[in-house]
Amino acid sequence: MTGVVAALRAVRGRVDLISTVVTGNLKASAVVKLEAFDLDPLVDIEIGGYASDVSHRPALVGVAQRRARDKYGVSLDRSNSVIIGDTLEDVRTGREGEAYPSSVSHPVRRRRPNSNSPARMSFSRTWRT
Template identity: 35%
Template sequence: MLKKLVLFDIDGTLLKVGNINRQVLADALMAVYGTEGNVRHHDFSGKMDNRIIYEVLQHVGLSLSAISEKFDAVKATYIDMFRKNTTPDDVRLLEGVPALLHELSSRTDQISGLLTGNFEASGRHKLILPKINHYFSFGAFADDAHHRDELPSIAVERAYLLTGKKFSASDIVIIGDTRYDIQCAKVLDARSIAVATGNYSFEELQKHSPDVLFENLAETALVIEKIFNN
């Protein structure tokens, strides 16, 4: 019987992608808009891909309407370039991730999904390369909403459609590496597990009051314990 819905962020939580991600986005922006905005210096941590595109272009003076007019084109261009140019060598799984996903997949009392600011197609490619995509049958992505806080309810609804179970707040655990992931859990009154493997330090994450905070996901048994024991 399903007891837990476990929702994972991707970047900084499950894996890290090298500089190719920023370079591909810069190339896509240049191809579509004729400028890469301030993408070289923008902080991507925890942000939705759609929001990043708007922010880096607004920074150099493009209007919302000008960005919106070509948004679908730049999204398609970015995804196409990312798939063609990103290789397994560009992706590094973070400590403890393979063991944790394997352990969770062996259990019948949970279902794991994604809650990420990535577009689904590029996010899935990041998971396909290190062979962990099969652990996640559903998720909520940047394609689904304009604001990250809208994603948790979408993920929960998709879990219900997949399993027939209505997960209550106490059944849901959101695992991520930024304050945005902690906030997503608070939106649902769900539990948050923060991990300091991204650009946020342990101390910075602590300020946002996650329910559980780890340096990394290396201690599989302990992480499992925190997922299943409120």
């Protein structure tokens, strides 16, 4: 998605923010995907929450928060944790976990009725808890 690298670099450049991943992928798979797009240096893989930890995605938020607390000595909860995702499942993970969910948009290509030319549509909504 456009802007991901710039956003992660901006977070990485701040001492008061920590960036990691919470994903329904096994840790090994998540690392391969992050490395494929050269995103691994921009997130703290060690403190992430992965399907290899627990299968219920919202519980992965707490896994990552505990790991961040243990590594960095910070207390994390809904008031200072944000889940940024591009699916309703990501929003649900934030809402049911202890994080503020925020969604991002990306182009979706659809065919116009009775036309061979693609239309670009973008959907965005921020879900507030």
